[in-house]
Amino acid sequence: MFDLNEVSFRYPDAAALCGVTLSIAARQRIALLGANGSGKSTLLRLLDGLAFAESGTITFNGKCLTSAQFEEEAFAFDFRRRVALVFQNPDVQLFNPTVFDELAFAPLQLRWPNDEIRARIADLLQTMGLAHLAERAPHRLSEGEKKRVALASVMITQPDVLLLDEPTASLDPRSRNFMIEYLLDCRGRRTVITATHDLHILEEIADYCFVLHEGRLVAAGAPNELLADEKLLRETGLVHAHRHRHEGGVVHSHPHDHHSPSGAHRHS
Ligand SMILES: Nc1ncnc2c1ncn2[C@@H]1O[C@H](COP(=O)(O)OP(=O)(O)OP(=O)(O)O)[C@@H](O)[C@H]1O
Ligand SMILES: [Mg+2]
Numbered sequence: 001m002f003d004l005n006e007v008s009f010r011y012p013d014a015a016a017l018c019g020v021t022l023s024i025a026a027r028q029r030i031a032l033l034g035a036n037g038s039g040k041s042t043l044l045r046l047l048d049g050l051a052f053a054e055s056g057t058i059t060f061n062g063k064c065l066t067s068a069q070f071e072e073e074a075f076a077f078d079f080r081r082r083v084a085l086v087f088q089n090p091d092v093q094l095f096n097p098t099v100f101d102e103l104a105f106a107p108l109q110l111r112w113p114n115d116e117i118r119a120r121i122a123d124l125l126q127t128m129g130l131a132h133l134a135e136r137a138p139h140r141l142s143e144g145e146k147k148r149v150a151l152a153s154v155m156i157t158q159p160d161v162l163l164l165d166e167p168t169a170s171l172d173p174r175s176r177n178f179m180i181e182y183l184l185d186c187r188g189r190r191t192v193i194t195a196t197h198d199l200h201i202l203e204e205i206a207d208y209c210f211v212l213h214e215g216r217l218v219a220a221g222a223p224n225e226l227l228a229d230e231k232l233l234r235e236t237g238l239v240h241a242h243r244h245r246h247e248g249g250v251v252h253s254h255p256h257d258h259h260s261p262s263g264a265h266r267h268s
Helices: 040-047 067-071 073-082 099-109 114-127 143-155 173-185 199-205 223-228 230-235
Strands: 002-011 014-024 029-033 055-060 083-086 161-165 191-195 208-213 216-221 240-245 251-256
Touching: 002 040, 014 040, 014 055, 014 208, 029 040, 029 199, 040 083, 040 161, 040 191, 067 073, 073 083, 083 143, 099 114, 099 143, 114 143, 143 161, 143 173, 173 199, 199 223, 208 223, 216 223, 223 230
Parallel strands: 014 216, 029 191, 029 208, 083 161, 161 191
Antiparallel strands: 002 014, 002 055, 208 216, 240 251
């Protein structure tokens, strides 16, 4: 579905991606891993056609994603209908006066029948625990509430390709669980590309992972393979050295994995 060949991208003051080559098949669930600043959000922006490769190529079902391609109205409409990004920062996403309007926006653009829009919104408000917020202004909600509204506003149209930037960040356990259940349900059915630091949930949300480090693709593999590679996780900043105190008062540090409760260090 997506093929990237030697893709590089830089912002005016910083290089963000350097020579990234990878492929993503339809109905694969992909996790993008990497420390802060490693290029995950930038890669999602390129996959969403919000920015374009400076060198190298990105194709979507064989069509090269360039600004010229997006000027072709039929292509742009079809792409926007099929591919959707949930931003890391929900403030970027939310612009409607109420939560209800926020959820109605995309279906109205797609000219769904009004009854269907209302039924689908009611359903999603319920499952996302947002029903009591339907008439509230999105930009005056809590961070986690905003994130849930942003997710719902994109999920409502059930796009073929979901690009999720840190979807579980700032979610409480119940909403986080809803998100994980949703991504489990996408297995084998939907293309979902998720940028995350949340190694605990990797095996549930992804079939395959790419690891970015300083804008370069440094590893790829199944979640269990990557999670077993402690050296890689440490070198790419995905696990950290953990300081703790032993009985007897000695403090030392060693790598601490947050993803496997069984292998995790027990504090004394
Ligand atoms: N709008 C911007 N203008 C200039 N530089 C930027 C901008 N956004 C990101 N960068 C830079 O590009 C690089 C990649 O950033 P990006 O946001 O893609 O990282 P990330 O992996 O998503 O990080 P995080 O885990 O913090 O979300 C970083 O060096 C960052 O400082
Ligand atoms: Mg990011």
